[in-house]
Amino acid sequence: MLQINNTHHIAIICSNYEISKRFYTDVLGFTIIREIYRKERDSYKLDLALNNQYCIELFSFPNPPKRLSRPEGTGLRHIAFEVDNIDSARMHFTNQNITAESIRKDEFTGKKFFFINDPDNLPIEFYEK
Template structure:
């Protein structure tokens, strides 16, 4: 017996600037905007973002969201990781668009290479080479 989970439906991200984060996720990371709506009663935007045709991120804005504890290793969601075929070219793309990446590390369990970077609000993101 189980809870019947089938797959991750979406990941919700709250941004301080909806337009800045939408540009980051769409123009730099390559997500596609499926739909967006402004919710006047909440002074909030909501955008649905897809990666390679699969709905992945629900991007929200709210006025004055509290800062997210990030480091050192705060309790909660640690980071969001994306797989890539060529880590070096992905890093080059990000850095050419002003996104700083940490030095590349190697996973001691899998011998796969990875790096971390952040979105415009400091949410930790990872690239993990397949």
């Protein structure tokens, strides 16, 4: 039987590299492991870590097609991050004029959560520890 040990990374393609790089580093607090420009693809690849663990590959490509987030379609729905204090997390975004949905409660776990969107409208969930 296959044994999967952990999630290795999440790959995200952005439409504006500098805006998304700033969002994922300055707003969300990911640290840069390495940044590579791939001349043959006219593309950047930014490897990001969360708590010293490799987590996200942020890619840029010339003129990538838009992917719909709403209405919801087949495929990856969103990414989610665990936080210790859901109210503080939401305030972090509202203080930066980033729209954060109202805090809701998961009907099955009783835990609180809310969503924001990244610069390309990728839904990002923050879930109470």
